Amino acid sequence: MKESIHTIPLTDAFKAEDECPFCYLEREAEQHAISFALGSGASYMEDDVRAETDAMGFCRHHYKMMYDYGNRLGSGLILSTHLKKLNQELAAQMDLFAPGKSSVFKRMQKTSLDKQGRETAIGQWIDEKTHSCYVCDHFKANYNRYLDTFFDLYKKDEEFARLFREGxxxxxxxxxxxxxxxxxxxxxxxxxxxxxxxxxxxxxxxxxxxxxxxxxxxxxxxxxxxxxxxxxxxxxxxxxxxxxxxxxxxxxxxxxx
Structure with a gap:
């Protein structure tokens, strides 16, 4: 099968003999995204990159990776403009917030939060923000294509099928x-x-x-x-x-x- 931007990394991941080739691809993608955002190329200074990080932010795991990476100035600049945008949205959410009607029955119920079914607009907005991540999105953008490519290779490339069977x-x-x-x-x-x-x-x-x-x-x-x-x-x-x-x-x- 003809090599492409997706077949080469996928084949390399299976050749690495890792416990999970897709974990291998995910780690490569997240390290590339962190390096791209905070590395020597100073992508965080580019308006289009900053617009993405301002809008999406990062998840807990990738905030930790940013901190560990070591570029304090780059992280500070990204956080500065991201917080500026988030503070504007947060203020708008709080201005629009309308408490629900209280009742004795509700007050007597035990607290049981279902994060997949938030009842308040603020809760729903925060879930959206905390599940949005510039680095996660970098992998998700290619992950579905990697899955499709896996099955294309499995069906058409005997060498890849062998790597899969022996993995x-x-x-x-x-x-x-x-x-x-x-x-x-x-x-x-x-x-x-x-x-x-x-x-x-x-x-x-x-x-x-x-x-x-x-x-x-x-x-x-x-x-x-x-x-x-x-x-x-x-x-x-x-x-x-x-x-x-x-x-x-x-x-x-x-x-x-």
């Missing part, structure tokens, strides 16, 4: 996305081949991780102190990645990297 599977969130996408991208005959292969890969690799992390704990038994660690030394972070996605053991991504 380590996927984290649970990206596994769910693959299944959801397969339902739309594959015909019945292709599904009959794909799902058994995917499920076999997932079962084998989740069992592998279970055994590795179990051996990690068993090594703390004095009877096993002289036995080989095998592949268990970094099993905790790989299990965490497999279950939740991401790279919990990564060192902070900094300006010097």
């Amino acid at each position: 380590k599977g996927f984290c649970l969130p990206h596994f769910a996305d693959l299944v959801e996408t397969a339902e739309k991208k594959l015909n019945d005959k292709q599904k009959a081949e794909f799902y058994p292969t995917l499920f076999k890969i997932m079962k084998e690799n989740y069992q592998r991780l279970q055994e590795e992390v179990t051996w990690f704990t068993d090594k703390f038994d004095y009877r096993n102190k002289d036995k080989d660690w095998g592949n268990s030394k970094d099993s905790i972070q790989r299990c965490m990645q497999k279950l939740g996605g991401g790279y919990p053991a990564d060192e902070p991504f900094t300006e010097g990297l």
Whole structure:
């Protein structure tokens, strides 16, 4: 299959032999976005970039990445104009806010916040703001295309299909996305081949991780102190990645990297 802007990174991710190729792509994308926004190219000084960061802001995870990255001046400039825009919107939301009618019944109910179904306009607006992120959007813009490209390659490129079959599977969130996408991208005959292969890969690799992390704990038994660690030394972070996605053991991504 002809190489493209999406096939090359996807193939490279599978060749990396990571616990989840899509986590690998996500990390590459978020590091690129942080470097683009705060790196030596000073993109944060460009009006079009600043307009995006002003409007979208960042999520909690990527604010932490910005802080760790080390460019305090760049972060300060981005935050200065983002807060200016946000303060204007916040003031407008508060000016328009109208409290709901109170009742004895409501006051007697136990508090149970459903963030997916906020009842107030301010709550809904804040949810929108805290789920909007310049860095997350950088990956989301390409993620669906990566999923489509995965199935295009799987169907047409035997070398890629082999990488998939011999890979380590996927984290649970990206596994769910693959299944959801397969339902739309594959015909019945292709599904009959794909799902058994995917499920076999997932079962084998989740069992592998279970055994590795179990051996990690068993090594703390004095009877096993002289036995080989095998592949268990970094099993905790790989299990965490497999279950939740991401790279919990990564060192902070900094300006010097």
